[in-house]
Amino acid sequence: MTLGARILKTGIAIVLALLLAQTLQVPTPVFAGISAIFAIQPTIYRSYLSIIEQIQGNIIGAIIAVVFVLSFGNNIFIIGLAAVIVITINLKLKLEKTIILSTVTLIAIMETTTDDFIIFAIIRFSTIMLGIISAFIVNLVFLPPKYENKLYNSISDISEEITKWIRLNIRHASEHSLLKNDIDKISDRIIKIDQLYLMYKEERNYFKRNTPFKARKLVIYRQMINTLKRSFHTLKKLHRFENELKTLPENFQNIIQQQLDCLIHHHEHVMLKFIGKVKPNVTFEEGNITLDRKELFYQLINHYRETVNEQVCEQNEEIVQYHAMQIISAIIEYDENVEHLDTLITTIQVHHHHEPEVKMEE
Helix, strand or coil, X not given: CCCCHHHHHHHHHHHHHHHHHHHCCCCCCHHHHHHHXXXXXXXXXXXXXXXXXXXXXXXXXXXXXXHHHHHHCCCHHHHHHHXXXXXXXXXXXXXXXXXXXXXXXXXXXXXXXXXXXXXXXXXXXXXXXXXXXXXXXXXXXXCCCXXXXXXXXXXXXXXXXXXXXXXXXXXXXXXXXHHHHHHHHHHHHHHHHHHHHHHHHHCCCCXXXXXXXXXXXXXXXXXXXXXXXXXXXXXXXXXXXXHHHHCCCHHHHHHHXXXXXXXXXXXXXXHHHHCCCCCCCCCCEECCEECCHHHHHHHHHHHHHHHHHCCCCCXXXXXXXXXXXXXXXXXXXXXXXXXXXXXXXXXXXXXXXXXXXXXXXX
16 A cells, blocks of 8 residues: 555644644544544545535534433433434435444534533534544645546556557567466556546536536547557457467468557557647558558458468368457457547647646656
8 A cells, every 4th residue: 555645635634633623722622633534535526525425414413412412311322322313314315425424423422411511512513523624625725636647647558558568469479478467457457547537527627718628638538548448458359369360371460460550659649649749740651551440351351252262161260260350350449449539639739729738747
């Protein structure tokens, strides 16, 4: 487990909550620190939603605590019954995330039945609210998350890893077992990419003029992820049918290799074009072959016809043809997604060329 921004923010929120509680001379400031822990969230928008929910949960716990103490006292069995009711109310109101804080508020208030109980309950309620507000301030001000940079750099890193393996695999230079292990790791990393995209999507713009730009970038990042998954799908097909690929005619293998090289170069160029690192207009060629989905498809058809004309009807050969079709299909889908991504990026750069670019991590 690494020391991330959220861990640091939790510590700072606790310190801020305790400091404010001590400054205001609030009795038992520890409750402010405890409530601050529950309110820390990974995004500012989630923090906003959290503070609304935590306030509701805090109010529920406080009201039930006051009602039960005034009606039945603070016997331990009464506290347990009150906790059950608080949890039930939270579940009914779909406030599952506030159950812990609600019960903490309940117990904190029901621990005494002094003559000035109402004042005591208000102080405890305010102390817990102080922790919630402290966490929200820390989320808002300290170490604001930059999920766009994380998202782009993660997509870029995984894309480089995948294209490296594709280049090696298509030249029969990859180690089968090592690639298999890396495919499992890449699959887990892609799941985290989807989570990062949701975090970035939840970030809110503070100015309406930025809303159309953010909406277009969301579309681009969604397409980036789709393209990444298509490249990963292509790698898995190449790895799975590695032996079948070797049995294809050398000329056909060279065509697939050259087409993939063009496609990979195109993908790399599009990713760099998004951050303004390369020229926008480049032709992607390898040898005498230019990236062309139709040409690749026709080469597969011609190869199939030649096989039929040679009257090769063995079952193994038919399986090879079927697997070759899956490889070509994966490459074509990958190419279509790269092309669509290129179009989207070109469009946003035309309409929003004055907007700041994404920065690569050093």
